[in-house]
Amino acid sequence: MAQRFHSAVREFISENFLFRADADIADSQSLLEGGIIDSTGVLELIAFLEATYGITIADEEIIPENLDSIENMISYLARKLPVAA
């Protein structure tokens, strides 16, 4: 279940980026449209995901569909790291 990634991802976003915004954000909110992350932020986010989950994120995976909201990130991680059967 994707939920296993939820708390760590949310905590990273709120620790590192949310203090720039006034309010909390919904899981489905676009981080870019909300002015929450910029290009530096995306690089920091990638470094965090790679280090935390031991994955390598390919250039073609660095797209809004995978990384632009908490929801997108956790489903991306779930596809990337399927639970061992």
Next chain:
Amino acid sequence: MRIEARLGNSVERFAEKTAVVAGESRLSYADIDDRSGSLAAALATMGVRPNDRIAFLLDNDGEAPVSFFGTWKAGAIACPLHPSMKAQKLAAIFSSIEPAAVITHVRYLPNVRAAIALAGRKMVVIATQAPSDFGGDHLRFEELLRRTPTVSLPQSLDDADLALLIHTSGSTGDPKGVMLTHANVDAACQSIISYLENTADEIVLSVLPLSFGYGITQLVTMVCVGGTLVLEKSFAFPRKIMDRLAEEKATGFPLVPAMGALIAGTKDLPEGFLPHLRYVTSAAAALPPVLSSRLQEILPQTKVFVMYGQTECLRVSYLSPEELAKRPTSVGKAIPGTRAFVVDEKGLPVTPGTIGELVVEGPHVMAGYWCDAATVLQELRTADRERRLLTGDLFRTDEEDFLYFVSRKDDIIKTRGEKVSPQEVERVLYALHGVREAAVTGVEDPVFGQVVRAHVALEEGRQLSERDVIRHCAQYLEDYMVPKSVEFREALPRTTTGKIRMSAGVEAEPQLENAV
């Protein structure tokens, strides 16, 4: 010529052609003309007069071009501000420029309201993309465009009047308002058009903010030639922008070196990728030769223009693409119709190879820095049209008069192509309870050129973490000015006169224990 007159010419020739693409919306020249005309009429109806200032806090949305041209048609001065500017700084700028109105995306509305309250001024607030039930006494941009005008627009406006007031970081820590007349902007843009050979077939995709000279010149040059400007809001997802360039068949793509570094680092780009792309330009910071050659390798059919500019005249020089392989570290020569040369301390030209300050002369050089409305408007009437701009940048030339950047005269940091004043950041650091000493430097970074680093000595017994310091800075500074890292020291090094002396090269001392 005034810039809105350039729009008028293009409307006559290309009324139905797409002028601006922003997200889902595609605006023709006629659309931009109609909407900016309606906005100008609405501004005039609410009492906006020629030379009044209109502040913008806008992203790269379709409303931004309409706001610029609407402001100019009303005879007013466009003051585009960085949308991530925080309330305190915004309030200081509002007090200085006394805007008649502010046009803001609804997202920045709370910040704008806080700034207006701090400044204690009255001004009309116009919000873009605000839901109709969004509370407050703002006017809705979309609604203003539908109103029937009740007054006529000012006629026979002068191109010696100000078109733009752009705030940039000054070495003293206070932002400086750069005043550019319509004639200045037009001169710079006509010169740029001539060397980039822009025509009505051009399709430029720009992620550069329209609060920034390099972004604004994309809009104005495209409108002048009847081309198309595709606006994107960010380069955070480079692949998405690569796809957009292909979809829109973009022929021109302006970069800052940080974007060039991200593209150069992208693996597996397909062969023959971006066949329509005629040129890329790089400005706002030095493009390392390794990046320009990599870009040329990825895009063999595309011309790479290395350029150098300053808000104070928009563009200073460019290197002709044919010279790039031969002189990869040069920023070329003065743009057509202008002069740029290196002088000594007496202001006299130096011989090739000698380091001196770069000065710029020509019809694109600004009218001066904003002080207050009355003085400025008086001075503009009497000023000598062409002045010499001292760039504050140290340069040298080679035997064939090509220009080479050496360093800044002051300690301004360039990160992601934006200028950051260390003093401005230090002032914010000193306001944090527990900070005894603070200094800010730029640390070399392969992608961003430099990144901002804070060096802090705490008061005894105080405990602050890196996160605490960054969080504090983010409340007061634009995003790009916020330090990326914080180094804690027991004391900061000082010169014999007691001034804190911190250079990026200073060997880091071990992290201290009170840095939690």
